[in-house]
Amino acid sequence: MSVPRKKLSGGQRAVLAAPYLWIVVFFLAPMALIAKISLSHPAETRPPYEPTFSIDDGLAGVLAKARTLGFDAYRALADDRLYLDSYLTSLLIAGVSTAIMLMIAYPFALTMARAPRRLRSLLIGLAVAPFWTSFLIRVYAWIALLKDEGLINHALMALHIIDAPLSIYATNGAVVIGIVYSYLPFMLLPLYSALERQDPALREAAADLGASPLQVFWRVTLPLSRPGVIAGCLLVFIPAVGEFVIPDLLGGSETLMIGRTLWNDFFANRDWPAASAAAIILLALLIGPLLVAERARLRAEEEPS
Amino acid sequence: MRFARSLVLLLGFAFLYGPILILAAMSFNASKLVTVWGGFSTKWYVALLDDAATLNAAKISLSVAALSAAIATLLGLAAAVALARFGGFRTRGLFFGAVHAPLVLPEVVLGLALLSAFVAFGFERGFVTLVIAHATFTMCFTSVVLLAALRGLDPSQEEAAMDLGATPMRAFALVVLPAIAPSLASAFLLAFTLSLDDLVIASFTTGPGATTLPMRIYSQVRLGVTPEVNAISTLLLAFVGIILAISALALNRPARDLA
Amino acid sequence: MPLLSVEHASKRFGAVVALDDVSLTVDSGEFFALLGPSGCGKTTLMRLVAGFETPDSGRVTLAGQDLAGAPPHRRPVNMMFQSYALFPHLNVFDNIAFGLRRQGASRVAIQSRVAELLDIVQMQNLGARRIEQLSGGQRQRVALARALAPGPSLLLLDEPLAALDRKLREEMQFQLKDIQRRLKTSFVIVTHDQDEALALADRIAVMRAGKIEQIGSPPEIYERPASRFVAGFVGATNMIEGFVARDDGGWFVAPFGRLKRADCALRDGARAALSLRPEQIVVARDGEGVPGVVEDIAFRGETTQLRIGVAARQALRVSCTNGNRFSLGEPVRLMIAPDAGVLFAEAE
Numbered sequence: 001m002s003v004p005r006k007k008l009s010g011g012q013r014a015v016l017a018a019p020y021l022w023i024v025v026f027f028l029a030p031m032a033l034i035a036k037i038s039l040s041h042p043a044e045t046r047p048p049y050e051p052t053f054s055i056d057d058g059l060a061g062v063l064a065k066a067r068t069l070g071f072d073a074y075r076a077l078a079d080d081r082l083y084l085d086s087y088l089t090s091l092l093i094a095g096v097s098t099a100i101m102l103m104i105a106y107p108f109a110l111t112m113a114r115a116p117r118r119l120r121s122l123l124i125g126l127a128v129a130p131f132w133t134s135f136l137i138r139v140y141a142w143i144a145l146l147k148d149e150g151l152i153n154h155a156l157m158a159l160h161i162i163d164a165p166l167s168i169y170a171t172n173g174a175v176v177i178g179i180v181y182s183y184l185p186f187m188l189l190p191l192y193s194a195l196e197r198q199d200p201a202l203r204e205a206a207a208d209l210g211a212s213p214l215q216v217f218w219r220v221t222l223p224l225s226r227p228g229v230i231a232g233c234l235l236v237f238i239p240a241v242g243e244f245v246i247p248d249l250l251g252g253s254e255t256l257m258i259g260r261t262l263w264n265d266f267f268a269n270r271d272w273p274a275a276s277a278a279a280i281i282l283l284a285l286l287i288g289p290l291l292v293a294e295r296a297r298l299r300a301e302e303e304p305s
Numbered sequence: 306m307r308f309a310r311s312l313v314l315l316l317g318f319a320f321l322y323g324p325i326l327i328l329a330a331m332s333f334n335a336s337k338l339v340t341v342w343g344g345f346s347t348k349w350y351v352a353l354l355d356d357a358a359t360l361n362a363a364k365i366s367l368s369v370a371a372l373s374a375a376i377a378t379l380l381g382l383a384a385a386v387a388l389a390r391f392g393g394f395r396t397r398g399l400f401f402g403a404v405h406a407p408l409v410l411p412e413v414v415l416g417l418a419l420l421s422a423f424v425a426f427g428f429e430r431g432f433v434t435l436v437i438a439h440a441t442f443t444m445c446f447t448s449v450v451l452l453a454a455l456r457g458l459d460p461s462q463e464e465a466a467m468d469l470g471a472t473p474m475r476a477f478a479l480v481v482l483p484a485i486a487p488s489l490a491s492a493f494l495l496a497f498t499l500s501l502d503d504l505v506i507a508s509f510t511t512g513p514g515a516t517t518l519p520m521r522i523y524s525q526v527r528l529g530v531t532p533e534v535n536a537i538s539t540l541l542l543a544f545v546g547i548i549l550a551i552s553a554l555a556l557n558r559p560a561r562d563l564a
Numbered sequence: 565m566p567l568l569s570v571e572h573a574s575k576r577f578g579a580v581v582a583l584d585d586v587s588l589t590v591d592s593g594e595f596f597a598l599l600g601p602s603g604c605g606k607t608t609l610m611r612l613v614a615g616f617e618t619p620d621s622g623r624v625t626l627a628g629q630d631l632a633g634a635p636p637h638r639r640p641v642n643m644m645f646q647s648y649a650l651f652p653h654l655n656v657f658d659n660i661a662f663g664l665r666r667q668g669a670s671r672v673a674i675q676s677r678v679a680e681l682l683d684i685v686q687m688q689n690l691g692a693r694r695i696e697q698l699s700g701g702q703r704q705r706v707a708l709a710r711a712l713a714p715g716p717s718l719l720l721l722d723e724p725l726a727a728l729d730r731k732l733r734e735e736m737q738f739q740l741k742d743i744q745r746r747l748k749t750s751f752v753i754v755t756h757d758q759d760e761a762l763a764l765a766d767r768i769a770v771m772r773a774g775k776i777e778q779i780g781s782p783p784e785i786y787e788r789p790a791s792r793f794v795a796g797f798v799g800a801t802n803m804i805e806g807f808v809a810r811d812d813g814g815w816f817v818a819p820f821g822r823l824k825r826a827d828c829a830l831r832d833g834a835r836a837a838l839s840l841r842p843e844q845i846v847v848a849r850d851g852e853g854v855p856g857v858v859e860d861i862a863f864r865g866e867t868t869q870l871r872i873g874v875a876a877r878q879a880l881r882v883s884c885t886n887g888n889r890f891s892l893g894e895p896v897r898l899m900i901a902p903d904a905g906v907l908f909a910e911a912e
Contacts, residue, residue: 019384030418108317141324242411461649470666
């Protein structure tokens with residue numbers, strides 16, 4: 001459907017101008033800038049990359065400098081095992097975490113959606129409330145639980161289930177646990193709203209037509225909740241790939257996730273072009289899921305009024 | 306069946322709240338060891354009072370959160386009004402996409418981009434750049450909340466006000482604002498807590514002299530689990546918990562509408 | 565001079581033509597209805613008058629004054645919205661006073677005007693109620709009072725009774741008519757309900773696909789529909805396809821027999837359609853007329869609807885007051901007067 005173009009009135013322009021300018025200056029321009037920096041060479045100057053463009057150079061100056069742009073940073077990333085491993089580990093950890101989260105969140109959301117009506121909003125409210133509390137602190141809380149001398153090992157040994165402490169802390173497994181825990185509310189909310197909306201009469205109709213409870217679930221409940229499953233998975237997978245705090249606090253030194261590698265390149269190595277190229281590649285990796293998420297949201301929010 | 310459901314709920318909530326509650330309990334542990342209960346004590350809280358750096362970081366975090374949330378709410382409101390009410394203006398698609406893109410953008414990417422821009426613009430990094438960065442990344446959340454509120458509003462309410470002689474501005478102030486007031490409050494709270502909680506973007510965009518509480522906690526956490534960090538964390542959790550409870554009661558609606 | 569005049573108004577939304585060269589006038593004190601199926605453009609036309617849409621071409625004038633460029637808040641026209649659009653954060657009194665406050669009326673003037681309107685809509689003492697405490701019928705009346713409060717010269721009503729159940733709707737029809745007669749304000753009502761239009765309006769404009777098909781008084785519209793569409797949309801009808809025979813006076817040749825016509829201006833052999841209202845057909849056990857068989861009987865209280873099979877796969881709906889005398893399968897005769905119904909030429 002073609003959107004009819006419209007001329008805006010003066011007042012409308014004034015309302016639009018503030019957020020528009022802000023977004024252009026503080027979002028679109030910065031994004032364009034890192035795309036540009038990723039094509040530059042590292043330098044010892046401040047800002048630590050070359051060439052820098054400035055309006056004083058004039059068009060000729062900019063063009064001359066533009067010739068010195070290059071894909072060195074990208075070539076270096078392609079050669080560097082560190083980055084390749086980071087990308088693969090990030091996708092793997094995010095994928096495994098998303099799958100585990102779905103398996104935990106689905107029965108949880110289903111139980112809440114089928115709870116007595118007056119309890120439902122209280123339950124889902126409690127389930128997403130941790131989202132409001134500090135992410136950092138929630139990740140930190142797991143250190144005390146997962147450490148070799150932490151509470152979980154302590155409890156398991158006291159119960160004589162294990163003899164020696166399990167090494168969970170500082171492994172990829174700990175990162176997965178941290179992601180599952182931190183992002184669970186994001187998975188719960190779309191699942192819950194998809195499940196809560198389902199008309200109970202549909203299940204009754206299926207049962208009436210001879211479906212067993214298991215068949216009702218597989219043939220009716222699960223297919224109908226698909227939009228919720230997709231939304232939930234995207235909502236947790238995308239940020240999990242670029243996660244920094246969780247691998248940094250719970251992961252070991254060998255846990256290479258792209259967010260952390262990028263952070264180190266930036267703060268420790270001061271290699272801005274490499275970090276920018278890593279960010280651009282991260283976006284490229286996520287572009288598929290991002291577009292799917294964007295489409296889903298557009299469909300939900302841009303319904304023709 | 307009933308039993309199975311209760312068990313699922315019990316396990317689910319234990320998983321969600323267990324670690325937080327254990328952390329809070331540990332902050333009252335006189336012993337420095339996680340696995341040893343050395344008796345109830347508030348000494349870690351008392352120690353906090355002498356920690357000037359942490360108190361200062363808390364002050365900065367609260368100011369940044371309040372200021373950036375106010376800016377993000379106003380910008381988000383303007384963006385939502387434009388998207389919900391101005392029809393299909395030129396470059397609307399670009400605007401819609403750009404406003405909401407930070408929702409799904411990895412924080413490291415946004416932080417890096419903002420820092421590069423601040424350096425390129427020649428902005429001295431510190432409190433101001435921190436506020437700008439937080440307003441930018443929380444604006445998409447406020448816009449989503451307010452856009453949903455405006456879409457949920459019957460447009461004929463505004464038309465009725467204009468039909469009865471109110472100018473478009475007055476119709477907005479007299480009819481739309483009261484109707485979306487709860488959503489304005491949730492949008493502000495959302496932006497406030499997101500800003501208060503942010504570590505990654507703050508680390509990129511702040512400068513010396515403007516260390517936020519999450520940055521301070523992070524630097525201490527890297528040194529290991531300490532009872533002092535447990536105490537700050539518990540205070541922060543309690544603070545957000547109280548805000549949540551008050552807003553849930555005041556708005557007289559379930560907390561999920563705020564999310 | 566008419567109060568409201570719409571001249572050659574057209575409006576498109578993208579590829580959709582909402583209004584196509586529409587002209588009409590509404591007189592002072594008149595109760596005018598815009599009737600048509602959903603999507604026919606009647607709501608767009610109303611919003612054009614209120615100022616919420618601007619015409620692509622054409623003119624809207626009120627008491628001789630061109631309304632082009634006047635925003636809704638400067639038009640002396642008020643609208644009652646289909647959803648009522650009552651302000652949920654204001655009570656009944658403040659809702660009704662909203663327009664008066666915009667006019668800058670004094671406290672005293674507002675007090676007495678709101679009291680007067682509460683009186684008109686029979687909601688005395690309910691001024692302090694919150695909107696959510698009101699029943700559907702009460703909300704409808706508050707919406708009416710609110711739109712009337714600023715004293716508009718023209719009141720627009722968008723499906724004002726659509727949200728009410730049938731009993732309440734019929735009761736409110738009388739009230740609405742009564743209020744309009746007392747205030748002598750012009751009312752323009754948009755409705756898709758032909759019964760409502762017929763019962764309320766002095767004149768009706770029947771619309772279809774952005775065009776006005778016919779403007780006329782309710783009896784004119786019902787008895788002399790200008791097109792097949794009007795005949796089919798307003799009231800129930802039997803639409804019979806056939807052709808004209810001009811031998812020995814005028815005849816309409818239907819699949820089930822020849823019907824004598826009094827009003828035939830069409831040429832011999834022309835394809836035509838005859839619209840016959842169910843009550844224009846007289847059914848009898850015997851005598852002259854079209855033979856048929858009773859296929860169905862539906863008792864409707866004051867009337868009985870019969871379905872009479874007259875030819876293979878063709879049946880006529882007949883409405884009569886004594887339908888109970890017949891039984892299923894009974895052979896009957898249908899008498900159709902030469903001046904009953906309306907004959908429409910068919911496109912060849």
